[in-house]
Amino acid sequence: MSDQPLSIMPFLKVPESGDPYLEGSKCSSCGAISLKARMACGKCGGRDTAKPQKLANKGTLHAFSIVYRAFPGIEVPFISAIADLDGGGTIKTNLIGIDPDPEKITLGMDIEVTYAIAPRKDGEGNEYMTYYIKPAA
Numbered sequence: 001m002s003d004q005p006l007s008i009m010p011f012l013k014v015p016e017s018g019d020p021y022l023e024g025s026k027c028s029s030c031g032a033i034s035l036k037a038r039m040a041c042g043k044c045g046g047r048d049t050a051k052p053q054k055l056a057n058k059g060t061l062h063a064f065s066i067v068y069r070a071f072p073g074i075e076v077p078f079i080s081a082i083a084d085l086d087g088g089g090t091i092k093t094n095l096i097g098i099d100p101d102p103e104k105i106t107l108g109m110d111i112e113v114t115y116a117i118a119p120r121k122d123g124e125g126n127e128y129m130t131y132y133i134k135p136a137a
């Protein structure tokens, strides 16, 4: 069992000291930023041009869907959302800190990324660090 929460996704970095952050990749040829490392740049087609890039913790809401049905043990409704981060990178996660009411959620609203220990541990008792987005303060 790990002393420290494990990352729930390969692009979520949990440093031994300091705050967690999301890491995407930036193409050294054209500057395009994407969340996941690719074999070739999606924009310019460059190969081996991807360099690690720390992503912004702020952005805007791109799309959302209110989910009413989920696996047993997962509280519904929740808001599944996609956000564009400032400076590049697109993430999909849950939007928290706001009622799951379409009238209260606005596309393009400012959001920020927030990090938390996932509600459930794995079979070995390890805790996982996960990330959500919430309306920007």
Ligand SMILES: [Zn+2]
Residues within 6 Å of the ligand: 027, 028, 029, 030, 031, 032, 041, 042, 043, 044, 045, 046, 049
């Ligand atoms: Zn490129």
